[in-house]
Amino acid sequence: MTKEYYFIKPELSSPETKQENIDSWLKTQDKTFYDAQIAQERDYCFWCNIVETAKPNSRTSYTSMAYTLNEPNMLNSAGKTSFILSEEEVLYIHTLSVVRDGKVIDKLDDINVKVLDYVRDENQASFNDEKKVTVLIRDLHLNDIFIVETTIERKYEESSIRNDFFRWIYSAPNSYWAYGKYRFELKNETEKKLEANFHYFRDEAGTILEKDKVMVEHNESYTIEKEDYIGEDAKELEITPFVDFVTEQTYPQITKTISDIYQKFYQVNLAEFAADIVTELDALPTLDHKIKHAIDFVQKEVYYLYNETEMDGHEPQAAEVTYKTKQGDCKAKTVLLKVILDYLGVNSELILVNYGSDVFLPVYTPSPFNFNHAILKITHNNQVYFIDATMSSDQGFLANRQKNSFMYYLEIKPGAELQKQEPFQDEIPSVEEVVYCDVKDNAAEITFERKLRGGMANGSREMFKNDSNKDIINQYNFAIYSNMTLYKKYEENEVDSHFSNTSIQIVEDNKDLNELSIIYKATISDPYIVENKKRYLHFWNWNNFIDDGAEKHFHKDFPYWIDRNVIKTELHLTTDKSIDQQERYTRQECDIKSKYLNHRMTKKIHKNGASCYLEYRPYHNLTIKEKDLEEYVEANKEILKSNWGIGIDIIEDGLFKKLGKLFK
Known part of the structure; x- marks a missing residue:
């Protein structure tokens, strides 16, 4: 037997939608408030009545609204009114009508109802048996007043724990609408106590208020009523206030x-x-x-x-x-x-x-x-x-x-x-990397060895399974291009003309230890960065060691969530040129110790190059805010002071050395 998802029930229409009561609420148009909203081209709702009823084996959601169709978008929206229903839900349409020239015109005979499957997610593993019920209404006019009155009933199976627990979250409407009368009611018919708790309500100074909970006994209601009302938009960097209605249980x-x-x-x-x-x-x-x-x-x-x-x-x-x-x-x-x-x-x-x-x-x-x-x-x-x-x-x-x-x-x-679950660190690094960059005759031979563990290994396996070898190489090419700051010399779309002999392969995949070893190789022409007639060789890794999101986090209510891997990296840069072994940043080391991360960098410098050893130990599952966040930001700023990679300065040949090369 095919389930019916909707029923037309005009006998359930409320008195306020009838012609005999029209004058009592049309007079609202004479009010200063109404005129002001229309002058601002704000959509106006003469009344909005929402009633949520909690019952032992079901929940009903009643809505009654009368609002202006003063602009084309609202007219189009009303002419194609949609409801998303789960398999447990049924829609009852009480009233669909318009007020035109002071007269109520019933539109229930002017509708065409379509029931189609509704898919929220293209992911084939996710399904929800939902239906989209679309009510197409003919002959609506601009400047009509549209009246809609419906009830959605959701019945629970005997096995559903919703028979024992009720939860409903209420938040006030935003400022899109202006309301002549606004009413929300939650009725408790569950035979159990419901408690209403108030969250993120604030005083004028923005301080969160500690409001006492309200108990809603069986057969009692909690009601919110407003007149000449405009909803409030969520303030930037704050959570919208809400009321949590829940069955009273620990x-x-x-x-x-x-x-x-x-x-x-x-x-x-x-x-x-x-x-x-x-x-x-x-x-x-x-x-x-x-x-x-x-x-x-x-x-x-x-x-x-x-x-x-x-x-x-x-x-x-x-x-x-x-x-x-x-x-x-x-x-x-x-x-x-x-x-x-x-x-x-x-x-x-x-x-x-x-x-x-x-x-x-x-x-x-x-x-x-x-x-x-x-x-x-x-x-x-x-x-x-x-x-x-x-x-x-x-x-x-x-x-x-x-x-x-x-x-x-x-x-x-x-x-x-x-x-x-307390914050935790990787016991052994999730990422171990060794980079060799050997430059001879103005060409760099790059070898990039990576050992990935845990989630990092899982993610890379999926990449090798789903992406083409060319796409993976392109990703690694771009990473090296960025890390060597080659973007200072040429655009990303020129990478292929400078990178050659590129390859990548999985060297070992240990599925017992969940370790994946990868090696990438490339030859890069003209790898030096030239600034002020001096040549430099760089390798920095922003993504591995810099958490720049912390400094940009200003939300008052959401803490900053840290979920970063322990990473161990070796960088070996060698050239066929002499380097400035005394250059301050080339020699710079650090040992940054913070409550929220430790970061250590050591160096080995020699005539033709340098090696850099980095060990970065942040946390997973860590939330911080306010002063604690400031400390974390400061630790990141210390890393940012050239403590996240290495650069070497090339000592250019003197005149006699250049002449000597000419006569060889």
């Missing part, structure tokens, strides 16, 4: 409820439905090999399908189903991996995270819907590791796999509180 209560749901999915016998992988695991020599095989199987052989609706509130898919179908979302893949690790006797717990936005998790009111992703926390040999089962490009033993940054997480274990 994180320990939440994790107890969700843990009870998940436990039944863990209590299974792996050998009964996955005999093949059990045989494979039993044949491996060590526990480390078994763990690696388990992670590789789930990450690479179980296809990742992301369904937003299911991730948003449903029970996880059973491990047996995930194993047999070889597909599942993050919860399904993580549950399967945990079941396999349980078989191996390795301790693990499913955790909820929110990549990228989790710095504000301590601000939000406790709710399972503060999170949008599930991964696995593994404890092995007294060390904690976090494994994302949805990654397909990761490699290595447990300790060598990619370490993702996230600040906070919720462990699905009874009584668990919100926990924090």
Whole structure:
């Protein structure tokens, strides 16, 4: 049976939309406020009434608006009104009408409704079963007043945790509209208490206010009402204020409820439905090999399908189903991996995270819907590791796999509180580089050796798999062009005329240690930079050692997020010329020690060149702001003072030496 996504329900129209009540709100046009908004060509809404109703097994969103169609864009928008609906949602259209010359004209007979699939993301692993319901309305006129009244009802399946937890975030409208009357109401019919918490509201001085939470009891409402109202735009460098409406529960209560749901999915016998992988695991020599095989199987052989609706509130898919179908979302893949690790006797717990936005998790009111992703926390040999089962490009033993940054997480274990992943540094460098630049007869032979680990190795493997060899060489050509400051001599589009004999290859790929070794070679004609009739040879690496984003970060609420690799680099520049061994910057060394990074540079200078050794040790998963950020910025400024590479000055031949060469 085909699902109906919309219904026309004129019997649900509210009295305010009827002809007999038209005069009471059309008089708004006589007000000074209305005239001022129209004079400014601002779109005017006579009324806006929004009602969110939380119920035990559903949520309804009611909207009623009457607004001017005084300019073509608004006319076009009203004539093609669209609604995005999930599989659980149904649209009820109560009223579609216009007021023209003081008369209400019903437009429900002048509509054509189209229901089409709606795709948010071209990524084939992501799907959401959403529909786009577009209502095409005929014969709308410029300067009509458009009235629209709808309800969207979302029903939850019995297995949905939305039956136990409600969350709704309210933020005030922006300044696009002016409102004669504006009303927002949240009705609580859930039979549980809801709490409203106020975030990022400020006084006139811009200081964030500590506002008391408001409790919304069962069958009560929280209402916001305004008259002659213009919304406020978010101030630059500030987060827009919002109200968090959430079922009143603590994180320990939440994790107890969700843990009870998940436990039944863990209590299974792996050998009964996955005999093949059990045989494979039993044949491996060590526990480390078994763990690696388990992670590789789930990450690479179980296809990742992301369904937003299911991730948003449903029970996880059973491990047996995930194993047999070889597909599942993050919860399904993580549950399967945990079941396999349980078989191996390795301790693990499913955790909820929110990549990228989790710095504000301590601000939000406790709710399972503060999170949008599930991964696995593994404890092995007294060390904690976090494994994302949805990654397909990761490699290595447990300790060598990619370490993702996230600040906070919720462990699905009874009584668990919100926990924090502390900032961390790479134990061994993620990047080790050795650059040889040997110049003879005004041509430089470049050899660039790289050993990449963890996420850096994963990313480069994907590059070699997906990009052509020519494209990869071009990327490396440009990196060398930039690092040697050759942009001072010629444009990027001239690189090919100066670079020859270029090649790149993978020398070794150790998938157990997740290490990838690469070597790049090139010959560069005329590699010297000439300034004031003097020649220089340079090699600097901005991307490796300079974090210039910190100085440009001024947001009042967002901290600055540091997520940088430990890098060890050797630079060896040699020439067939003598160099100035006493030049200050050539000899300059540093040992910068900060709370947030350490950076050391040493040099070895000889007659025909110099070597530079750099070790850069920043942090991953570190957030800082205000005075702490100032200290980090200062450390970066110290690196920027010629402590991120090396340049050598060529001593030009004297007259007698030049004459001697002529007679050879």
